[in-house]
Amino acid sequence: MQVELKDIGKKFERHFVFRNVSDSFKTGDKTAILGGNGSGKSTLLKIISGSLTSTEGKIEITQNNQNLPVENYMRQVAFAGPYTEIIEEYNLEEIVAFQSQFRKWRNGLSDADVIELTRLQKVAKRPIANFSSGMRQRVRLALAILSDTPVLLLDEPTSNLDAKGMVWFQNLLADHVDDRILFVGSNHQEIETALCTREINLRK
Numbered sequence: 001m002q003v004e005l006k007d008i009g010k011k012f013e014r015h016f017v018f019r020n021v022s023d024s025f026k027t028g029d030k031t032a033i034l035g036g037n038g039s040g041k042s043t044l045l046k047i048i049s050g051s052l053t054s055t056e057g058k059i060e061i062t063q064n065n066q067n068l069p070v071e072n073y074m075r076q077v078a079f080a081g082p083y084t085e086i087i088e089e090y091n092l093e094e095i096v097a098f099q100s101q102f103r104k105w106r107n108g109l110s111d112a113d114v115i116e117l118t119r120l121q122k123v124a125k126r127p128i129a130n131f132s133s134g135m136r137q138r139v140r141l142a143l144a145i146l147s148d149t150p151v152l153l154l155d156e157p158t159s160n161l162d163a164k165g166m167v168w169f170q171n172l173l174a175d176h177v178d179d180r181i182l183f184v185g186s187n188h189q190e191i192e193t194a195l196c197t198r199e200i201n202l203r204k
Protein backbone atom coordinates (compact mmCIF):
# COMPACT_ATOMS: atom_id res chain seq x y z
CA MET A 1 0.00 0.00 0.00
CA GLN A 2 1.12 3.56 -0.66
CA VAL A 3 -0.24 6.77 0.89
CA GLU A 4 0.60 9.95 -0.96
CA LEU A 5 -0.02 13.48 0.29
CA LYS A 6 -0.10 16.06 -2.48
CA ASP A 7 0.19 19.69 -1.36
CA ILE A 8 -2.10 19.19 1.60
CA GLY A 9 -3.30 22.29 3.45
CA LYS A 10 -5.94 22.74 6.13
CA LYS A 11 -7.74 25.92 7.07
CA PHE A 12 -10.04 26.36 10.07
CA GLU A 13 -12.16 29.47 9.82
CA ARG A 14 -9.81 31.99 8.15
CA HIS A 15 -6.43 30.59 9.11
CA PHE A 16 -4.30 27.86 7.62
CA VAL A 17 -2.92 25.47 10.23
CA PHE A 18 -0.43 24.18 7.63
CA ARG A 19 0.04 24.22 3.87
CA ASN A 20 2.01 22.42 1.17
CA VAL A 21 2.52 19.13 2.96
CA SER A 22 3.66 16.63 0.34
CA ASP A 23 5.12 13.22 1.01
CA SER A 24 4.71 9.58 0.12
CA PHE A 25 4.62 6.58 2.46
CA LYS A 26 4.85 2.88 1.75
CA THR A 27 4.60 -0.30 3.79
CA GLY A 28 7.38 -0.38 6.38
CA ASP A 29 7.63 3.42 6.68
CA LYS A 30 7.47 4.71 10.25
CA THR A 31 6.90 8.46 10.37
CA ALA A 32 6.90 10.82 13.34
CA ILE A 33 4.64 13.85 12.94
CA LEU A 34 6.28 16.46 15.10
CA GLY A 35 5.46 20.01 16.19
CA GLY A 36 4.43 21.97 19.25
CA ASN A 37 0.92 22.41 20.64
CA GLY A 38 -1.47 23.64 17.96
CA SER A 39 0.92 23.00 15.05
CA GLY A 40 -1.60 20.65 13.45
CA LYS A 41 -0.36 17.14 14.26
CA SER A 42 -3.80 15.76 15.15
CA THR A 43 -5.32 17.56 12.16
CA LEU A 44 -2.81 16.00 9.76
CA LEU A 45 -3.27 12.54 11.31
CA LYS A 46 -7.05 12.84 10.85
CA ILE A 47 -6.53 13.85 7.20
CA ILE A 48 -4.19 10.87 6.67
CA SER A 49 -6.82 8.60 8.27
CA GLY A 50 -9.43 9.80 5.77
CA SER A 51 -11.74 11.04 8.54
CA LEU A 52 -11.10 14.76 7.83
CA THR A 53 -10.90 16.41 4.42
CA SER A 54 -8.14 18.83 3.57
CA THR A 55 -8.85 22.39 2.38
CA GLU A 56 -6.19 22.15 -0.32
CA GLY A 57 -4.44 19.30 -2.06
CA LYS A 58 -5.35 15.66 -2.03
CA ILE A 59 -4.48 12.29 -0.57
CA GLU A 60 -4.03 9.34 -2.91
CA ILE A 61 -4.03 5.74 -1.78
CA THR A 62 -2.68 2.98 -3.98
CA GLN A 63 -3.04 -0.74 -3.30
CA ASN A 64 -1.95 -3.43 -5.76
CA ASN A 65 -1.32 -0.66 -8.32
CA GLN A 66 -4.91 0.57 -8.07
CA ASN A 67 -6.32 3.76 -6.60
CA LEU A 68 -8.33 3.00 -3.47
CA PRO A 69 -11.51 5.01 -2.78
CA VAL A 70 -11.40 6.73 0.61
CA GLU A 71 -14.26 4.64 2.05
CA ASN A 72 -12.36 1.41 1.33
CA TYR A 73 -9.14 2.92 2.65
CA MET A 74 -10.72 3.95 5.98
CA ARG A 75 -11.44 0.30 6.75
CA GLN A 76 -7.72 -0.36 6.48
CA VAL A 77 -6.73 2.29 8.99
CA ALA A 78 -6.48 1.89 12.77
CA PHE A 79 -6.33 5.12 14.78
CA ALA A 80 -5.75 5.85 18.47
CA GLY A 81 -5.64 9.30 20.00
CA PRO A 82 -6.31 10.49 23.55
CA TYR A 83 -9.64 11.81 22.20
CA THR A 84 -10.69 8.54 20.46
CA GLU A 85 -14.05 7.57 21.89
CA ILE A 86 -14.62 4.21 23.52
CA ILE A 87 -18.01 2.89 24.54
CA GLU A 88 -18.12 3.74 28.24
CA GLU A 89 -20.96 1.33 29.11
CA TYR A 90 -19.08 -1.68 27.79
CA ASN A 91 -16.47 -3.60 29.70
CA LEU A 92 -13.17 -4.61 28.09
CA GLU A 93 -14.43 -8.08 27.09
CA GLU A 94 -17.44 -6.51 25.38
CA ILE A 95 -15.40 -3.87 23.56
CA VAL A 96 -12.96 -6.46 22.24
CA ALA A 97 -15.82 -8.75 21.14
CA PHE A 98 -17.60 -5.79 19.52
CA GLN A 99 -14.58 -4.69 17.50
CA SER A 100 -13.78 -8.23 16.38
CA GLN A 101 -17.21 -8.44 14.71
CA PHE A 102 -16.05 -6.06 11.99
CA ARG A 103 -12.25 -6.15 12.18
CA LYS A 104 -9.83 -9.06 12.48
CA TRP A 105 -6.99 -9.09 14.99
CA ARG A 106 -3.40 -9.34 13.83
CA ASN A 107 -1.62 -12.66 13.41
CA GLY A 108 -4.78 -14.67 14.17
CA LEU A 109 -4.98 -13.39 17.76
CA SER A 110 -8.19 -14.33 19.60
CA ASP A 111 -10.29 -11.93 21.68
CA ALA A 112 -8.81 -13.57 24.80
CA ASP A 113 -5.27 -12.99 23.49
CA VAL A 114 -6.06 -9.32 22.90
CA ILE A 115 -7.42 -8.93 26.43
CA GLU A 116 -4.31 -10.61 27.81
CA LEU A 117 -2.06 -8.30 25.78
CA THR A 118 -3.71 -5.22 27.34
CA ARG A 119 -2.51 -6.58 30.72
CA LEU A 120 -5.92 -5.48 32.04
CA GLN A 121 -7.41 -8.98 32.38
CA LYS A 122 -8.15 -8.47 36.07
CA VAL A 123 -10.52 -5.60 35.30
CA ALA A 124 -11.90 -6.96 32.03
CA LYS A 125 -15.45 -7.16 33.45
CA ARG A 126 -15.50 -3.60 34.80
CA PRO A 127 -17.23 -0.94 32.68
CA ILE A 128 -14.76 1.31 30.87
CA ALA A 129 -16.54 4.26 32.56
CA ASN A 130 -14.76 3.17 35.76
CA PHE A 131 -11.30 2.95 34.14
CA SER A 132 -8.59 5.50 34.91
CA SER A 133 -7.32 7.69 32.05
CA GLY A 134 -4.19 5.54 31.72
CA MET A 135 -6.26 2.33 31.58
CA ARG A 136 -8.47 3.83 28.86
CA GLN A 137 -5.42 4.83 26.89
CA ARG A 138 -4.13 1.24 27.09
CA VAL A 139 -7.45 0.03 25.68
CA ARG A 140 -7.35 2.55 22.81
CA LEU A 141 -3.76 1.62 21.96
CA ALA A 142 -4.34 -2.14 22.12
CA LEU A 143 -7.48 -1.94 19.94
CA ALA A 144 -5.55 0.01 17.29
CA ILE A 145 -2.15 -1.68 17.43
CA LEU A 146 -3.65 -5.20 17.43
CA SER A 147 -6.11 -4.50 14.58
CA ASP A 148 -5.13 -6.23 11.37
CA THR A 149 -4.78 -3.05 9.30
CA PRO A 150 -2.01 -1.99 6.91
CA VAL A 151 -2.08 1.60 8.26
CA LEU A 152 -1.66 2.52 11.92
CA LEU A 153 -1.99 6.08 13.25
CA LEU A 154 -1.16 6.94 16.85
CA ASP A 155 -1.60 10.43 18.26
CA GLU A 156 0.33 11.17 21.46
CA PRO A 157 0.30 7.47 22.32
CA THR A 158 1.92 7.73 25.74
CA SER A 159 -0.42 10.43 27.07
CA ASN A 160 -1.67 9.35 30.50
CA LEU A 161 0.59 6.28 30.61
CA ASP A 162 2.85 5.69 33.60
CA ALA A 163 6.42 4.38 33.27
CA LYS A 164 5.23 0.76 33.17
CA GLY A 165 2.59 1.67 30.59
CA MET A 166 5.20 3.32 28.38
CA VAL A 167 7.33 0.17 28.33
CA TRP A 168 4.19 -1.89 27.61
CA PHE A 169 3.36 0.43 24.69
CA GLN A 170 6.86 0.29 23.23
CA ASN A 171 6.95 -3.51 23.32
CA LEU A 172 3.44 -3.94 21.88
CA LEU A 173 4.16 -1.54 19.03
CA ALA A 174 7.55 -3.10 18.26
CA ASP A 175 5.86 -6.51 17.93
CA HIS A 176 3.14 -5.26 15.57
CA VAL A 177 4.61 -2.59 13.31
CA ASP A 178 6.86 -4.17 10.71
CA ASP A 179 4.49 -4.80 7.81
CA ARG A 180 2.48 -1.58 8.19
CA ILE A 181 2.64 2.14 7.50
CA LEU A 182 2.99 3.83 10.89
CA PHE A 183 2.40 7.49 11.77
CA VAL A 184 2.99 8.79 15.30
CA GLY A 185 1.98 12.33 16.32
CA SER A 186 4.12 13.54 19.17
CA ASN A 187 5.35 16.59 21.03
CA HIS A 188 8.90 15.32 20.56
CA GLN A 189 8.53 12.48 23.05
CA GLU A 190 11.56 10.25 22.54
CA ILE A 191 9.71 7.17 23.73
CA GLU A 192 6.77 7.69 21.35
CA THR A 193 8.85 8.08 18.22
CA ALA A 194 11.74 5.74 19.05
CA LEU A 195 10.78 3.36 16.23
CA CYS A 196 10.26 6.09 13.64
CA THR A 197 12.77 6.41 10.83
CA ARG A 198 11.44 9.58 9.21
CA GLU A 199 9.55 12.71 10.20
CA ILE A 200 7.24 15.48 9.13
CA ASN A 201 7.98 18.56 11.24
CA LEU A 202 5.02 20.94 11.22
CA ARG A 203 7.00 23.68 12.91
CA LYS A 204 9.01 24.23 9.76
Ligand SMILES: Nc1ncnc2c1ncn2[C@@H]1O[C@H](COP(=O)(O)OP(=O)(O)OP(=O)(O)O)[C@@H](O)[C@H]1O
Pocket residue numbers: 012013017035036037038039040041042043044187
Ligand atom coordinates in the same frame (compact mmCIF):
# COMPACT_ATOMS: atom_id res chain seq x y z
N1 LIG B 1 -12.49 21.55 14.47
C1 LIG B 1 -11.72 22.64 14.60
N2 LIG B 1 -12.23 23.87 14.45
C2 LIG B 1 -11.47 24.99 14.54
N3 LIG B 1 -10.14 24.95 14.81
C3 LIG B 1 -9.58 23.75 14.98
C4 LIG B 1 -10.33 22.54 14.89
N4 LIG B 1 -9.47 21.49 15.08
C5 LIG B 1 -8.27 22.03 15.30
N5 LIG B 1 -8.33 23.37 15.25
C6 LIG B 1 -7.19 24.28 15.39
O1 LIG B 1 -6.14 23.86 14.54
C7 LIG B 1 -4.89 24.02 15.17
C8 LIG B 1 -4.15 22.69 15.19
O2 LIG B 1 -4.81 21.80 16.08
P1 LIG B 1 -4.30 20.30 16.32
O3 LIG B 1 -5.17 19.70 17.35
O4 LIG B 1 -4.17 19.63 15.01
O5 LIG B 1 -2.83 20.58 16.89
P2 LIG B 1 -1.79 19.60 17.58
O6 LIG B 1 -0.45 19.88 16.93
O7 LIG B 1 -2.28 18.20 17.53
O8 LIG B 1 -1.78 20.15 19.07
P3 LIG B 1 -1.50 19.46 20.50
O9 LIG B 1 -0.03 19.15 20.56
O10 LIG B 1 -1.87 20.55 21.45
O11 LIG B 1 -2.39 18.25 20.60
C9 LIG B 1 -5.16 24.61 16.55
O12 LIG B 1 -5.00 26.01 16.50
C10 LIG B 1 -6.61 24.25 16.79
O13 LIG B 1 -7.24 25.19 17.62
